Amino acid sequence: xxxxxxxxxxxxxxxxxxxxxxxxxxxLAMKHHPDRNPDDKASEDKFKEANEAYEVLSDAGxxxxxxxxxxxxxxxxxxxxxxxxxxxxxxSDIFGDVFSDFFGGGRGGSRGxxxxxxxxxxxxxxxxxxxxxxxxxxxxxxxxxxxxxxxxSGAKKGTSPVTCTTCGGIGQVxxxxxxxxxxxxxxxxxxxxxxxxxxxxxxxxxxxxxxxxTLSVKVPAGVDTGDRIRLSGEGExxxxxxxxxxxxxxxxxREHAIFQRDGKHLYCEVPISFxxxxxxxxLEVPTLDGRVKLRIPEGTQTGKLFRLRGKGVAPVxxxxxGDLMCRVAVETPVNLSRRQRELxxxxxxxxxxxxxxxxxxxxxxEGVKRFFGDL
Ligand SMILES: [Zn+2]
Ligand SMILES: [Zn+2]
Numbered sequence: 001x002x003x004x005x006x007x008x009x010x011x012x013x014x015x016x017x018x019x020x021x022x023x024x025x026x027x028l029a030m031k032h033h034p035d036r037n038p039d040d041k042a043s044e045d046k047f048k049e050a051n052e053a054y055e056v057l058s059d060a061g062x063x064x065x066x067x068x069x070x071x072x073x074x075x076x077x078x079x080x081x082x083x084x085x086x087x088x089x090x091x092s093d094i095f096g097d098v099f100s101d102f103f104g105g106g107r108g109g110s111r112g113x114x115x116x117x118x119x120x121x122x123x124x125x126x127x128x129x130x131x132x133x134x135x136x137x138x139x140x141x142x143x144x145x146x147x148x149x150x151x152x153s154g155a156k157k158g159t160s161p162v163t164c165t166t167c168g169g170i171g172q173v174x175x176x177x178x179x180x181x182x183x184x185x186x187x188x189x190x191x192x193x194x195x196x197x198x199x200x201x202x203x204x205x206x207x208x209x210x211x212x213x214t215l216s217v218k219v220p221a222g223v224d225t226g227d228r229i230r231l232s233g234e235g236e237x238x239x240x241x242x243x244x245x246x247x248x249x250x251x252x253x254r255e256h257a258i259f260q261r262d263g264k265h266l267y268c269e270v271p272i273s274f275x276x277x278x279x280x281x282x283l284e285v286p287t288l289d290g291r292v293k294l295r296i297p298e299g300t301q302t303g304k305l306f307r308l309r310g311k312g313v314a315p316v317x318x319x320x321x322g323d324l325m326c327r328v329a330v331e332t333p334v335n336l337s338r339r340q341r342e343l344x345x346x347x348x349x350x351x352x353x354x355x356x357x358x359x360x361x362x363x364x365x366e367g368v369k370r371f372f373g374d375l
Contacts, residue, residue, distance in 0.1 A: 003071050004049065006052075006053035006056055006057055006066060007053075007057070009028075009049050009050055009052075009053040010024040010025055010028065010050060010053050010054065010057065011024055011028075012024045014067070016057075018058065018168070018169070018170065021054065021057050021058055022054075022058070025050055025051075025053070025054035025058075028046070028047075028050040029047060029050055029051065029054075031043075032044070032046040032047035032050065033047060034047060048179035051179055051180070051181060052176075052179055055174050055176050055181050056074045058168065058170065058174070059167070059168055059173075059174070060163075060165065060168030060169070061165065061166075061168070062074050063168075114238060114239065114240045114241050114242035114243075115238055115239040115240060115242045116238050116242045116243050116244075116245060117144065117235050117236035117237050117238040117239070117242065117243070117244045117245035118235060118236045118245045119235045119236075119245040119246045119247070119248060120141065120143060120234075120235045120236060120245065120246075120247045120248065121247075121248045121250055122139060122141055122247060122248070122249050122250065123250050123252055124137060124139065124217065124219070124229075124249050124250065124251055124252065125252050125254055126219065126223070126251060126252070126253050126254065127253075127254055127256070128253055128254065128256040128259060128261060128288075129288060130219065131219070131222070131223050131224065131251065131253045131313075132221065132222065132288055132313050132314075133221050133288075134218075134219055134220050134221030134222070134223075135219045136216060136217070136218050136219070137216070137217050137219055138214060138215070138216050138217075139214070139215050139217055139249070140212050140213070140214050140215075141212065141213055141215060141234075141247065142210060142211070142212050143210070143211060143212075143213055143234075143235065143236055143237075143247075144208040144209065144210055144211075144236040144237050145208060145209060145210075145211045145213070145236075145237045146207065146208060146237045147200060147202050147203035147206070147207055147208060147209050148202075149200055149201070149202035149203070150200035150202065150203060150207065152207045152208065152237065152240070152241060153196075153200070153207055153240075153241075154196050154199060154200055154203060154205040154206055154207035155196045155197075155198060155199065155200060155205070156198040156199060156200050156201065157200070159197070159198045161194035161195060161196050162194065162195055162196075162197060163193065163194065163195070164186060164188055164189035164192070164193050164194055164195045165188075165195065166186050166187070166188040166189065167186035167188070167189060167193060169193040169194070170186070170193060171185065171186050171189060171191040171192060171193040172184065172185060172186060172191070173185075173186045173187070192239070192240060194240070207239060207240065208236070208237050208239065213234075215231065215234060215247070217229060217231070217249055219251070220316050221314060221316065222264075222313055222314050222315045222316035222317075223251045223253075223316045224251065224253060224261070224263070224313075224315075224316070225251060225252050225253045226250070226251065226252075227250075227251045227316065228248045228249065228250050228251070229248070229249040229251070230246050230247070230248055230249075231246060231247040231248075231249065232246050233245075233246065234246065234247035235247045258286055259286075259288070259324075261313065263313075263315070263322065264312050264313045264314070264315045264319070264321065264322025265312045265313070265322040265323050265324070265325060266288070266311070266312045266313060266322070266323075266324045266325070267324075267325045267326075267327065268285070268286065268324065268325075268326055268327070269326075269327050269328075269329055270283060270285050270294075270326045270327065270328050270329070271328075271329050271330075271331045272296060272300070272328045272329070272330055272331065273330075273331060273333070274330055274331065274332065274333055276296060276300075277296070277299075277300045277301070277302070277328070277330045278298065278299065279298055280295075280296055280297050280298035280299075280300070281295075281296050282294070282295055282296070283295075283296055283328075285306075285308070285324075285326050287308065287311045287324055288311070289311070292308065292311070294306055294308070294326060296328065300328060300330075301330075301360070302328065302329055302330035303327060303328070303329070304327070304328050305325050305326070305327050306325070306326045306327075306328065307323050307324075307325055307326075308323060308324040308325075308326065309323050310322075310323065311323060311324035312324050
Protein backbone atom coordinates (compact mmCIF):
# COMPACT_ATOMS: atom_id res chain seq x y z
CA UNK A 1 0.00 0.00 0.00
CA UNK A 2 1.37 3.40 -1.00
CA UNK A 3 2.21 5.64 1.91
CA UNK A 4 0.32 8.90 2.31
CA UNK A 5 2.17 12.14 2.53
CA UNK A 6 3.25 12.72 6.15
CA UNK A 7 2.01 16.31 6.18
CA UNK A 8 -1.33 15.12 4.86
CA UNK A 9 -1.45 12.41 7.53
CA UNK A 10 -1.03 15.00 10.27
CA UNK A 11 -3.22 17.52 8.46
CA UNK A 12 -0.71 20.36 8.54
CA UNK A 13 0.92 22.69 5.99
CA UNK A 14 4.37 21.84 4.69
CA UNK A 15 5.81 24.81 6.56
CA UNK A 16 4.22 23.85 9.87
CA UNK A 17 6.17 24.73 13.02
CA UNK A 18 7.32 22.16 15.60
CA UNK A 19 4.50 23.25 17.88
CA UNK A 20 1.88 22.84 15.15
CA UNK A 21 3.23 19.37 14.32
CA UNK A 22 3.17 18.33 17.94
CA UNK A 23 -0.35 19.64 18.42
CA UNK A 24 -1.66 17.86 15.31
CA UNK A 25 0.07 14.63 16.27
CA UNK A 26 -1.22 14.76 19.81
CA UNK A 27 -4.79 15.30 18.61
CA LEU A 28 -4.61 12.34 16.20
CA ALA A 29 -2.84 10.08 18.66
CA MET A 30 -5.47 10.72 21.31
CA LYS A 31 -8.27 10.16 18.84
CA HIS A 32 -6.93 6.90 17.42
CA HIS A 33 -5.27 5.55 20.55
CA PRO A 34 -5.92 1.76 20.60
CA ASP A 35 -6.94 1.96 24.25
CA ARG A 36 -9.84 4.12 23.17
CA ASN A 37 -10.64 2.07 20.08
CA PRO A 38 -10.23 -1.55 21.06
CA ASP A 39 -10.32 -4.04 18.17
CA ASP A 40 -10.67 -1.23 15.65
CA LYS A 41 -8.19 -2.05 12.89
CA ALA A 42 -8.80 1.20 10.98
CA SER A 43 -8.04 3.31 14.07
CA GLU A 44 -4.94 1.30 14.85
CA ASP A 45 -3.67 1.88 11.31
CA LYS A 46 -4.36 5.60 11.55
CA PHE A 47 -2.57 5.72 14.88
CA LYS A 48 0.50 4.00 13.50
CA GLU A 49 0.45 6.21 10.46
CA ALA A 50 0.35 9.36 12.59
CA ASN A 51 3.11 8.00 14.81
CA GLU A 52 5.36 7.37 11.86
CA ALA A 53 4.64 10.75 10.28
CA TYR A 54 5.41 12.58 13.49
CA GLU A 55 8.50 10.53 14.11
CA VAL A 56 9.94 11.80 10.84
CA LEU A 57 8.65 15.36 10.80
CA SER A 58 9.60 16.09 14.43
CA ASP A 59 13.22 15.32 13.67
CA ALA A 60 14.82 18.23 11.82
CA GLY A 61 17.26 15.99 9.93
CA UNK A 62 14.67 13.42 8.88
CA UNK A 63 12.21 16.14 7.99
CA UNK A 64 14.77 17.74 5.66
CA UNK A 65 15.45 14.36 4.03
CA UNK A 66 11.73 13.75 3.66
CA UNK A 67 11.11 17.21 2.19
CA UNK A 68 13.81 16.56 -0.41
CA UNK A 69 13.40 12.87 -1.22
CA UNK A 70 9.95 11.95 0.08
CA UNK A 71 9.42 8.54 1.73
CA UNK A 72 12.54 7.17 0.10
CA UNK A 73 14.62 9.62 2.12
CA UNK A 74 13.50 8.26 5.48
CA UNK A 75 12.27 4.70 4.95
CA UNK A 76 14.62 2.33 6.76
CA UNK A 77 14.10 -0.34 4.12
CA UNK A 78 15.41 2.14 1.55
CA UNK A 79 18.59 2.78 3.51
CA UNK A 80 17.44 6.06 4.98
CA UNK A 81 18.36 7.58 8.30
CA UNK A 82 15.58 6.23 10.46
CA UNK A 83 15.57 3.07 12.49
CA UNK A 84 17.38 2.09 15.61
CA UNK A 85 17.51 -1.47 16.85
CA UNK A 86 14.48 -2.38 18.86
CA UNK A 87 13.93 -6.05 18.15
CA UNK A 88 11.17 -8.16 19.58
CA UNK A 89 9.56 -5.72 21.97
CA UNK A 90 5.89 -6.16 22.37
CA UNK A 91 3.33 -3.63 21.34
CA SER A 92 1.80 -2.64 24.64
CA ASP A 93 5.16 -2.33 26.39
CA ILE A 94 6.49 0.19 23.99
CA PHE A 95 3.17 1.83 23.85
CA GLY A 96 3.17 2.51 27.55
CA ASP A 97 6.61 4.07 27.33
CA VAL A 98 5.73 6.33 24.45
CA PHE A 99 2.68 7.62 26.18
CA SER A 100 4.00 8.05 29.64
CA ASP A 101 6.86 10.06 28.18
CA PHE A 102 4.78 12.05 25.81
CA PHE A 103 1.67 12.85 27.76
CA GLY A 104 2.93 12.39 31.25
CA GLY A 105 3.83 16.02 31.58
CA GLY A 106 5.92 15.16 34.61
CA ARG A 107 9.15 16.52 33.28
CA GLY A 108 9.09 19.65 35.35
CA GLY A 109 9.14 21.83 32.28
CA SER A 110 12.78 21.04 31.77
CA ARG A 111 12.55 20.10 28.14
CA GLY A 112 14.45 22.35 25.81
CA UNK A 113 15.39 25.20 28.06
CA UNK A 114 15.67 26.97 31.37
CA UNK A 115 16.08 24.92 34.52
CA UNK A 116 15.68 26.21 38.04
CA UNK A 117 18.87 25.96 40.08
CA UNK A 118 19.11 23.46 42.91
CA UNK A 119 18.22 24.36 46.47
CA UNK A 120 21.18 24.28 48.79
CA UNK A 121 21.43 23.35 52.45
CA UNK A 122 23.83 24.89 54.90
CA UNK A 123 24.19 23.73 58.48
CA UNK A 124 24.67 26.64 60.84
CA UNK A 125 26.20 25.83 64.22
CA UNK A 126 25.07 28.19 66.96
CA UNK A 127 25.79 28.53 70.65
CA UNK A 128 22.77 28.27 72.89
CA UNK A 129 23.04 31.97 73.76
CA UNK A 130 22.97 32.93 70.04
CA UNK A 131 20.00 30.68 69.39
CA UNK A 132 18.08 32.11 72.34
CA UNK A 133 18.84 35.77 71.72
CA UNK A 134 19.12 35.77 67.94
CA UNK A 135 22.23 36.74 66.01
CA UNK A 136 23.49 38.01 62.71
CA UNK A 137 25.93 35.47 61.33
CA UNK A 138 28.19 35.66 58.32
CA UNK A 139 28.43 32.43 56.35
CA UNK A 140 30.45 31.38 53.31
CA UNK A 141 28.60 29.06 50.97
CA UNK A 142 29.98 27.23 47.95
CA UNK A 143 27.52 27.62 45.12
CA UNK A 144 27.21 27.63 41.37
CA UNK A 145 26.72 31.12 39.97
CA UNK A 146 26.18 32.28 36.43
CA UNK A 147 29.46 32.65 34.53
CA UNK A 148 30.15 36.36 34.19
CA UNK A 149 32.10 35.98 30.95
CA UNK A 150 29.29 34.33 28.94
CA UNK A 151 26.45 35.57 31.16
CA UNK A 152 25.41 31.97 31.78
CA SER A 153 24.94 30.90 28.18
CA GLY A 154 28.03 28.69 28.12
CA ALA A 155 28.90 29.96 24.65
CA LYS A 156 32.03 31.96 23.90
CA LYS A 157 31.55 35.73 24.05
CA GLY A 158 30.05 36.94 20.79
CA THR A 159 28.57 33.52 19.90
CA SER A 160 25.38 31.92 21.10
CA PRO A 161 24.14 28.35 21.50
CA VAL A 162 22.56 26.85 18.38
CA THR A 163 19.64 24.49 18.06
CA CYS A 164 20.73 20.89 18.62
CA THR A 165 20.90 19.09 15.28
CA THR A 166 20.30 15.67 16.80
CA CYS A 167 16.92 16.43 18.34
CA GLY A 168 16.00 19.57 16.41
CA GLY A 169 15.73 21.55 19.65
CA ILE A 170 13.14 19.29 21.26
CA GLY A 171 15.56 17.80 23.73
CA GLN A 172 14.17 14.31 23.13
CA VAL A 173 14.92 11.78 20.45
CA UNK A 174 12.72 8.96 19.27
CA UNK A 175 14.00 5.46 18.72
CA UNK A 176 12.05 3.90 15.92
CA UNK A 177 11.25 0.35 14.92
CA UNK A 178 8.54 0.03 12.34
CA UNK A 179 5.53 1.80 13.69
CA UNK A 180 6.72 1.94 17.25
CA UNK A 181 8.89 4.53 18.81
CA UNK A 182 10.23 5.38 22.21
CA UNK A 183 11.37 8.75 23.36
CA UNK A 184 14.46 9.45 25.33
CA UNK A 185 16.50 12.45 26.37
CA UNK A 186 18.72 13.60 23.55
CA UNK A 187 22.22 12.22 24.20
CA UNK A 188 23.87 15.18 22.52
CA UNK A 189 22.30 18.17 24.27
CA UNK A 190 21.13 16.27 27.39
CA UNK A 191 17.63 17.57 26.94
CA UNK A 192 18.37 21.27 26.64
CA UNK A 193 17.69 21.37 22.90
CA UNK A 194 20.73 23.60 22.44
CA UNK A 195 24.29 22.93 21.42
CA UNK A 196 27.35 25.00 22.14
CA UNK A 197 29.75 24.85 19.23
CA UNK A 198 32.21 27.35 20.67
CA UNK A 199 32.29 26.94 24.46
CA UNK A 200 33.13 29.75 26.85
CA UNK A 201 36.69 29.28 28.12
CA UNK A 202 35.87 30.44 31.61
CA UNK A 203 33.12 27.92 32.44
CA UNK A 204 33.96 25.31 29.76
CA UNK A 205 30.46 25.60 28.35
CA UNK A 206 28.62 24.84 31.59
CA UNK A 207 27.35 28.41 31.91
CA UNK A 208 27.91 28.27 35.64
CA UNK A 209 31.01 28.36 37.79
CA UNK A 210 31.59 27.39 41.40
CA UNK A 211 32.13 30.27 43.74
CA UNK A 212 32.04 30.95 47.44
CA UNK A 213 29.66 33.64 48.39
CA THR A 214 29.46 35.41 51.69
CA LEU A 215 26.02 35.96 53.12
CA SER A 216 24.80 37.64 56.23
CA VAL A 217 22.08 35.58 57.89
CA LYS A 218 19.75 37.12 60.45
CA VAL A 219 18.90 34.39 62.93
CA PRO A 220 15.71 35.21 64.84
CA ALA A 221 15.67 34.80 68.62
CA GLY A 222 14.43 31.45 69.90
CA VAL A 223 15.49 29.13 67.08
CA ASP A 224 16.26 25.52 67.90
CA THR A 225 18.08 22.60 66.30
CA GLY A 226 16.37 21.63 63.04
CA ASP A 227 14.81 25.04 62.35
CA ARG A 228 15.32 26.25 58.79
CA ILE A 229 15.82 29.75 57.51
CA ARG A 230 15.06 30.09 53.80
CA LEU A 231 17.09 32.57 51.79
CA SER A 232 15.12 32.91 48.60
CA GLY A 233 17.18 32.91 45.41
CA GLU A 234 20.50 32.30 47.20
CA GLY A 235 20.82 28.70 46.01
CA GLU A 236 22.47 27.56 42.80
CA UNK A 237 22.08 29.63 39.68
CA UNK A 238 19.62 28.17 37.19
CA UNK A 239 20.78 26.61 33.91
CA UNK A 240 20.09 28.37 30.63
CA UNK A 241 18.82 31.50 32.34
CA UNK A 242 16.48 29.66 34.72
CA UNK A 243 15.78 31.11 38.18
CA UNK A 244 18.13 30.42 41.07
CA UNK A 245 17.22 27.91 43.77
CA UNK A 246 16.90 28.74 47.45
CA UNK A 247 19.36 28.34 50.26
CA UNK A 248 18.12 26.61 53.39
CA UNK A 249 20.12 27.43 56.48
CA UNK A 250 19.51 24.63 58.96
CA UNK A 251 20.20 25.47 62.61
CA UNK A 252 22.15 23.15 64.86
CA UNK A 253 22.51 24.36 68.44
CA ARG A 254 25.71 23.23 70.17
CA GLU A 255 25.65 21.54 73.55
CA HIS A 256 26.00 23.95 76.43
CA ALA A 257 28.29 23.43 79.40
CA ILE A 258 25.56 24.22 81.95
CA PHE A 259 22.13 24.16 80.33
CA GLN A 260 20.23 21.45 78.50
CA ARG A 261 17.38 22.66 76.35
CA ASP A 262 14.10 20.90 75.80
CA GLY A 263 11.93 23.09 73.57
CA LYS A 264 11.28 26.28 75.48
CA HIS A 265 12.48 24.97 78.84
CA LEU A 266 16.03 24.88 80.10
CA TYR A 267 17.44 22.45 82.65
CA CYS A 268 20.49 22.72 84.82
CA GLU A 269 21.95 20.86 87.74
CA VAL A 270 22.96 22.77 90.86
CA PRO A 271 25.13 21.06 93.48
CA ILE A 272 24.24 21.93 97.08
CA SER A 273 25.96 21.05 100.30
CA PHE A 274 24.64 18.46 102.65
CA UNK A 275 24.24 21.17 105.28
CA UNK A 276 22.33 23.55 102.98
CA UNK A 277 20.02 20.72 101.95
CA UNK A 278 19.29 19.86 105.55
CA UNK A 279 19.07 23.37 107.01
CA UNK A 280 17.78 25.28 103.99
CA UNK A 281 19.57 28.26 102.49
CA UNK A 282 20.02 30.52 99.58
CA LEU A 283 21.80 29.42 96.41
CA GLU A 284 23.11 31.36 93.46
CA VAL A 285 21.98 29.71 90.25
CA PRO A 286 22.96 30.65 86.69
CA THR A 287 20.43 31.80 84.11
CA LEU A 288 21.04 33.06 80.57
CA ASP A 289 20.52 36.57 81.94
CA GLY A 290 23.00 36.20 84.78
CA ARG A 291 22.91 34.81 88.30
CA VAL A 292 19.78 34.79 90.43
CA LYS A 293 19.15 33.76 94.03
CA LEU A 294 17.19 30.63 94.76
CA ARG A 295 15.83 29.86 98.22
CA ILE A 296 16.11 26.23 99.25
CA PRO A 297 13.80 25.08 102.06
CA GLU A 298 15.11 22.89 104.87
CA GLY A 299 14.93 19.18 104.26
CA THR A 300 15.50 19.45 100.51
CA GLN A 301 16.19 16.05 98.96
CA THR A 302 18.67 15.50 96.19
CA GLY A 303 17.09 15.54 92.70
CA LYS A 304 14.38 18.06 93.61
CA LEU A 305 13.47 20.41 90.78
CA PHE A 306 13.07 24.13 91.37
CA ARG A 307 11.28 26.05 88.67
CA LEU A 308 12.30 29.59 87.75
CA ARG A 309 9.40 30.91 85.70
CA GLY A 310 10.15 32.75 82.50
CA LYS A 311 13.90 32.05 82.68
CA GLY A 312 13.78 29.59 79.77
CA VAL A 313 13.58 30.39 76.06
CA ALA A 314 11.04 32.54 74.19
CA PRO A 315 10.20 30.29 71.21
CA VAL A 316 10.81 31.67 67.72
CA UNK A 317 7.21 30.91 66.73
CA UNK A 318 5.81 33.04 69.52
CA UNK A 319 4.28 32.31 72.91
CA UNK A 320 5.67 33.06 76.31
CA UNK A 321 9.12 32.16 77.48
CA GLY A 322 9.60 28.76 79.07
CA ASP A 323 11.07 28.07 82.49
CA LEU A 324 14.46 27.21 83.89
CA MET A 325 14.39 24.02 85.90
CA CYS A 326 17.17 23.68 88.47
CA ARG A 327 17.75 20.21 89.76
CA VAL A 328 19.61 20.18 93.04
CA ALA A 329 22.19 17.50 93.69
CA VAL A 330 23.31 17.03 97.28
CA GLU A 331 27.02 16.67 97.41
CA THR A 332 28.77 14.38 99.85
CA PRO A 333 31.55 16.30 101.61
CA VAL A 334 35.09 15.06 101.02
CA ASN A 335 38.58 15.77 102.52
CA LEU A 336 37.17 16.19 106.02
CA SER A 337 39.30 17.57 108.84
CA ARG A 338 39.55 15.73 112.16
CA ARG A 339 37.12 18.24 113.68
CA GLN A 340 34.61 17.78 110.90
CA ARG A 341 34.81 14.02 111.30
CA GLU A 342 34.16 14.28 115.01
CA LEU A 343 31.13 16.49 114.42
CA UNK A 344 29.70 14.15 111.81
CA UNK A 345 30.33 11.09 113.93
CA UNK A 346 28.57 12.77 116.84
CA UNK A 347 25.74 13.68 114.51
CA UNK A 348 25.48 10.10 113.28
CA UNK A 349 25.08 8.79 116.83
CA UNK A 350 22.13 11.15 117.35
CA UNK A 351 20.36 9.51 114.39
CA UNK A 352 20.67 5.93 115.62
CA UNK A 353 17.40 4.21 116.31
CA UNK A 354 15.35 7.18 115.09
CA UNK A 355 13.97 6.79 111.58
CA UNK A 356 12.01 10.06 111.63
CA UNK A 357 14.99 11.96 110.19
CA UNK A 358 15.29 9.72 107.12
CA UNK A 359 11.95 9.52 105.26
CA UNK A 360 13.42 7.77 102.25
CA UNK A 361 15.50 5.25 104.15
CA UNK A 362 12.66 4.27 106.48
CA UNK A 363 10.33 3.76 103.50
CA UNK A 364 13.01 1.75 101.79
CA UNK A 365 13.66 -0.52 104.79
CA GLU A 366 9.92 -1.08 105.13
CA GLY A 367 9.88 -2.25 101.50
CA VAL A 368 12.80 -4.59 102.03
CA LYS A 369 11.16 -6.07 105.11
CA ARG A 370 7.91 -6.69 103.16
CA PHE A 371 9.88 -8.22 100.33
CA PHE A 372 11.59 -10.78 102.54
CA GLY A 373 8.36 -11.38 104.51
CA ASP A 374 6.55 -12.31 101.30
CA LEU A 375 9.11 -14.88 100.29
ZN1 LIG B 1 31.07 31.02 30.62
ZN1 LIG C 1 19.49 17.50 21.28
